Amino acid sequence: MRKLRVGIVDLVTRGPTRALYARIMHANLASIMPQVVGVWCEAEGHEVTFVCYTGFEDLVRELPADVDLVFIGAFTEAALLAYSLSNLFRSRGAVTVLGGPHARCYPEDARQYFDYVLGFTDRTVVREILDDCAPHRPDGRHLAAGRQPAALPGVRERWKFIAPTLKKAPLFKIVPMLGSLGCPYTCSFCIDSVVPYQQLDLDVLQEDLRFLRQQLRRPRVGWHDPNFGVRFDEFLDAIEAAAPPGSIDFIAESSLSLLSEPHVIRLKRNGFKALLPGVESWFDLGNKSKTGKVEGHAKVEQVSEHVNMILRHIPYVQTNFVLGLDSDRGPEPFELTKRFVDLTPGAFPGYSLLSAFGRAAPLNLQYQRSDRVLPFPFHFLDNNHAMNVKPQNYSWQEFYDHVIDLTRYTFSRRAIVRRFRATRAPIPRWMNVVRAVSSEGFGRIRYHSEVRRRLDTDPQLRGYFDRATTELPAFYENQVRRDLGPLWHWLPQGALSHDHHAYLKSEAIPIRLERH
DSSP states (O other): OOOOEEEEEEESSSSOOOOHHHHHHGGGGOOSHHHHHHHHHHHTTOEEEEEEEOSSSOHHHHSOSSOSEEEEEEOGGGHHHHHHHHHHHHHTTOEEEEESHHHHHOHHHHTTTOSEEESSOOHHHHHHHHHHOOOOOSSOEEEEOSSSOSOOOOHHHHHHHHHHHHTTOSSOOOEEEOSEESOSOOOTTOGGGGSOOEEOOHHHHHHHHHHHHHHOSSOEEEEOOSSTTTTHHHHHHHHHHHSOTTSOEEEEOOOGGGOOHHHHHHHHHTTEEEEOOEEEOSSSOTTTTTOTTOOHHHHHHHHHHHHHHHHTTOSEEEEEEEETOTTOOSSHHHHHHHHHHHHOTTSEEEEEEOOOOTTSOTHHHHHHHTTOBOOOOGGGOSSSSOOOBOOSSSOHHHHHHHHHHHHHHHTSHHHHHHHHHHOOSHHHHHHHHHHHHSTTTHHHHHHHHHHHHHHHHOHHHHHHHTTSOOSOOHHHHHHHHHHHGGGGGGSOTTTTOOOTTHHHHHHHSOOOOEEO
8 A cells, every 4th residue: 555645624713814813713613523633544554744724824835735635524514615725635536534513414515625534433434535545527426334333533643733823822721532432412503413422531531631740831622522511420420530630720611500500519629610501492492491381471580580590600601592483473582582681691601593504404304394404605615604594483684683683782882892791701891802802702793784785775685585596696605716816716616606405316316425
């Protein structure tokens, strides 16, 4: 077997940015699987060049020019950037591979632009690609393991790829770790809801924590588990055995159902500084928020009390909401969220517009059967720049009016000041301010307001939203052109559009999937 020159590109973002929050955080959002693939490729005897793109690098200059094989990891919002890179590398004679959430959600589309498109990826799948390493065109091979890997390389093995990325983080550095895969909850819109929960090796977890304490003076770890702490006592026992309280700070995404006060107190004792629980809806998903069948005002009061309890122990809490769910109608869901903002001033609300990411969830079939999915370019499918599911109970104008009103309320001067005063620790205090005045707060208000204005004044955009035409409005094409910069010229013909009913059609004619 010949020794290959392998390039690995982790696309944290979809294009260049100068946003303050991105400067602080993007390097801390690096994915784990591109690093894992790098470890596996080197273990097979190949030479690896690794690039994590955060939006501040000159990507074309950072890319290796003489590689035989290129792995690209991308979320859907970075898909067009990934397609452009694949086209560029193919022109230089390289074979290209796409992995990550976009490859799982939109394999039918991605196969047009890559030689290999990956679902669940384990070492056997990577080894087959390395052994074959051949162009597959016009349609790439779709490869997938039968399940998520049972084990993954830990931080020690990935460190040579982690360390250069951390150097790009100017203020504080967060090391990505995983303790589990999949999720026991069945949120209808979530890609992890269909993945069986599995715990990874706790011995590896402990070894990683001990290793980090040798490398960094006060490490910060971001748990990438879809829902941290499902087997709470086992995880915390392992953490306590490897990292004495005060030696490592932790950030985790969890559910309110797991965050009882005894659990939160134990998390505080073990250095957890930020928690990101999902509330999602005031009229649905009560099992995840530990509210059962309680809805509306009563749920707001109960969740607020719960989150305020967490804030008494944990310095930073982000509460996540999905706007536009089918259970919502009228102004009430938005007014209830305002009420929550008032009752829980220390929490940072994260708002996502309902989006259907291809094969991510079975519910997406229902949206496609109902002809409610819009063909927005992948570039805008980041839960904020476009909502590709027509709201069931709102007109587009009415929905955007509510979203803008809620966002302005949440990031008003009054709300920012109250959030600042209600947050005790310095870093969380100022992080809330930065997020509010940067792209997540003021930036989204400006963007949503521009879309709303065009719904009244731009016939092309209004027709696109109403599905009277599939011709992409210039408003969106110009943004893609600007964001891709010099790589716009490498965007393959036809890549701005995709078959937004591909998942539904595949149910009748399954795509060719090679499982391992």
